[in-house]
Amino acid sequence: MKKLENIEICVNEIDYSLPIIDGEMLSDLLRERLRLTGTKIGCNESECGACTVVIDGDPVLSCSYPAVKAHGKKITTIEGLAKNVGNNGNAYTVLHPLQDAFIEYGAVQCGFCIPGQIMTSYALLEKNPNPEVKDIKYALKDTLCRCAGYPSIIGAIQAASESIVSGKPVISPVIQTSKVGKRMVGQVRRRPDAIAKVTGQAIYSDDIQYEGMLHARVKRAMIPAGILTELDISEALALPGVQAVLTAKDVPNAKTHGLFIKDWPVLVDIGGPIRYVGDAIAVVAADTREIASEAIDLIRFKYEPLPVVSSAVQAHLPDTRKIHESGNLLKHIKVQKGMVSEGFNDADVILEHTFHTNPNDHAFIEPECSIARLTDEGKLEIYVGSQIPYSDREQVAAVLGLPESQVRIIGQLIGGGFGGKEDIAGQIHAAMLTMKTNKPVKLLFDRHESLIVHPKRHATQINIKVGAKNDGQLVAVQTELHGDTGAYASLGEKVMTRATTHSSGPYEVPHVNIDCYAMYTNNPPAGAFRGFGVMQSAFAVESMMDSLAEELQLDPIELRRKNALRVGSVTNTGQVLKDSVGLLECIEKVESALYKKAGPNPFVPVQDPNDPAIVRAWGFAVAYKNTGLGGGAPDKAGAEIELLPEGRFEVRSASAELGQGLPTVLQLIASEELGQGTEQVQVLLSDTDLTPDGGPTTASRQTYVTGNAVKYTSKAMRDLLTSELAERYDVSPEKIEFKEGLAQIDRQEVQLSTISQNLRKDGITPKVSYTYWAPETTPLGKGGDMHVAFSFAAQAALVEVNTITGEVKVPEVIVANDVGFAINPLGLKGQVEGGIVMGIGHALVEDFILEEGRVITDRLAKYRIPSIYYTPEITSFIVEHPTADGPYGAKGIGEICLIPTIPAITNAIYNAIGVRVDKLPVDQEKIVTELQKQKQFA
Amino acid sequence: MTIWNDYQLVYSLSEAVEAYDQAEKPVRFVSGGTDLLLEIQQGSHPAMNTLIDLNHIDELRELRVMGELIFIGAAVPVSQITNSPLIKEHAMAVAEATGLIGGPQVRNSATLGGNVAHALPAADGMISLVAMNATAISYSHTDYSKKNILDLFKGTGESALEKDEILVGFEFPVKKSGEGSAFDRVMRPQGVALPILNIAVWLRRKGDVIDDIRIAFGPSGPVPTRALKVEEVIRGKKLTDVTISRAKETILESMKFRTSKKRATAEYRYLLAQALLEKVVSKAWNRAGETK
């Protein structure tokens, strides 16, 4: 038997002979040694499929495939699909039909899962060039996409298949566009980053390497509550290859961080409290990740355990231990309108119920990663996929005691965020280690750490009482919410404020009284998450609306229509809605599609004629969600546009692209305003040295706020160029027009590149910037306009309940979203599909399970997210009630699409089998138990 | 800490045994690695100095008919088993079970040998082999030996194989006229990624009577077992509502399902066992009635 000397492999048709490295997985070999970073690591535990490569024709997971095992085999990675043709002067790349189709169908969002999706699909099509939808779902079952453009992925694979079989180019899909689209905005455009994302060329933080870069790991408390009494780092420090071990003593300046409330310790000090399992005790930088991992295991600490506070309700009891010195109440939020007691006196019926929602994890496929390094000039640079680069800069600078100008955040592509990349993850720790060692430091979370550390969705208990007249008119709503904000504030106060103000639903109710308690507990912190509190209260309120309809024997759609907000309505915070309230139209659109599909009685259960265990019924729900920060918070975004020497415009803003399509939106707006095609406009995002502050990417605000900033900046750019040209060519400004790549000056055409270069020669940089301030809002409790705009939606969901096993499926969803104006229809499609699938996930699949502060679902194998199998058939309507101050009337869309899905599903379950789900997620065993009870009493 | 220091590829059984003897300990055999490598990575299994990869031993990669027997090599990737026309014809239960293990990518690595040797009481492929009454062929030192599949287990996660004993493959008789098999399971989307309950059934029809039947539920104890009492009440009976409801009662009387936290209560398991039994027996019955 002879021992293997080298690994001989053929990757993308190139032969390699490489020395063997102990313990190396194929993904490491590809990513680290061959620098083929298109193969992504999403979980490192065989769950997500992001690392899929094709070995001898079969798709396999490279993250758990020993590199040695690939000896003698032929490997294809995402980098090997596109073909370079032509030669020297005339070389170009021909995309594989799958790559083309993924772009055309809008299947590419954040892009992180896309190499895995395409490689899995590639292996499928190589074996079966003509797959049916069921074959596609079977093949892609374990290749997860959290942006969840599954319908688009399916469409793309079918289109690629047709193209391969017919030998013709990929046929573009028909995509619903805006009814009032203009030349550019409202039209379908490919994403500017799409080609990089389908070819594996797109660079995310973990794909960056520096010479001499160290690898960091964090020692986590892993206990939910206690006092740190002893800490010993000596063994870790002594481990060869360890370059630094830092503890709380080494924190140079501010000891805590946080988005608004700075209550989150950078590192827990001896004598200080441990408040959740993810608290950082020490950080290590070492030559390799393996050494760093070994080192954190050598760090020993002792603690005195403290009783664990594990729920918001418990935290609120008077005798409960105080987690923070200030107490356990982060914020008591109140909404009052009219006199609720009077309202209930007037009511013919009063219903009351308590609902519970669970925590959820964002489960973006790209785990958190930060790289810090010092430039030759001594400036600290941090490469990170962050939703709020300017806030990162402020927090890093404060902890390190540096002026903000010494810190530069260079935002990278983000492999999904959904609110989970707003807080600090590894930015500060990486920066501290770089300052200590003078070397670049990468701090990458693995999936386990990601699940344990970053803020979740608020688990919320909602008690709701509604009063109505016999005709269905709502007269009073009273709710009490307890939101679990976990160990630290994060955005807890803001999230729970949204939960509070939206908890009487998108209805006009004369008497409302709401009390919400955002409570600290020893659970992982809760913060921003798509839906931002509104998801929780919509579940309660929309369930109650169906109960009320049943009680009053009214049609549930009719009941909603009767009470729906419309122009002129006054919300529960006292805001008079002046325009852009498309709720009624959303309801009508979904209603008529529903009757067309399901006949006159969609809410009546139907038994499957072939399988009596299966019962189907539809359910209905509506929702609304604010656009923008609101509540009196100054909401502004800066943008800058420069006409580059080669004649293209560059739009700059430090807003983040999480996959939602912001670059396309900004590109479309600038092209529209500057008379250009999208080819003449490029977008640069998220660099605190190069792009002005766009504010946080949250609250469905980017299209509205940054979109407006770019719109006004574009106008300013046009004005600047017009006045310069008018003077130079001595023509009146009206005679100057901008067209693709050039300016029409009277009858003369001048290239934009010429204009830019001429101006520069004269010492003028053709660059303008503008800060857009959204209309002023008023704080909660002051009446007036709390928000600049609201998006509205209605949904109907069909469920299929197996009455024997309790399993629930959602085969169909009908949805209408009032988005104001559909600026970027391709992006909108992705948001709607992804929102619905995430909603199905929240309703049926996802449960972040905690037990006394400890995380049970600490792997992706345990915190499951919907696979392609959960993709329903979606019928989507775009409703456009423009809002006066939105860019072309547009408002937010990122969150609204997820909110009504959940109650539409639980209402459908009630309609199907008479079981009211009042605790998320739906538990199939509980369904069976309830059905058994029904049988007993029948 | 690396997962292994030495990963050896071997090309014959004797080479594998030799490699095992000479390896720097601790040492383990590995096939797809979908269980073992993950467990080491996540710290639930100690790291190994040497891993001996069995995937390149031809004998373990064979899937064929030998006279009256079907042979499935222990290192055949389960994707190949589930797609094999041979297995679909002779052992639908095995085809169905292997088609449900993990996802498509995992199935291209995972093997039946690993599924059995890992010794979890609800491993899908293993349960289907129990219903097929498969014989396991193993190799140790210089000898082959044969054991009934049920003799391979000592406890949860603990196989009865010697440390240096290699599973070579599994065999069971070809399908004869009137025979059929089926497999199904129920999962739970949340929490622990393990099936709540699975079932495999093999049966033989004679006219309108179930002449013989084998039933395996997983998990039904620390080691896999057959539902012998349930088989007994069905054997020799016609497939009628009465037979099925007698069988369901017998599940309640004779099976020992447990409550496992965050997965399922015992009550729910009994309920599912009854529902699955009815469904899977009738599926196997219909298959047995198909002419071929």
Ligand SMILES: Cc1cc2nc3c(=O)[nH]c(=O)nc-3n(C[C@H](O)[C@H](O)[C@H](O)COP(=O)(O)OP(=O)(O)OC[C@H]3O[C@@H](n4cnc5c(N)ncnc54)[C@H](O)[C@@H]3O)c2cc1C
């Ligand atoms: C994402 C995911 C999903 C999964 N889903 C399922 C599922 O739905 N159902 C299910 O049953 N399982 C599932 N599994 C578990 C696993 O994939 C299967 O049990 C698989 O069949 C194991 O085979 P393997 O070849 O990968 O085993 P390995 O990991 O290689 O080995 C497992 C054990 O068996 C030993 N071993 C392997 N081959 C031999 C041999 N020939 N002789 C002696 N000992 C041997 C090894 O030493 C080790 O102790 C899943 C795993 C993952 C990662």
Ligand code: FES
């Ligand atoms: S990274 Fe390999 S499966 Fe997730």
Ligand code: FES
């Ligand atoms: S595009 Fe699939 S995870 Fe974002």
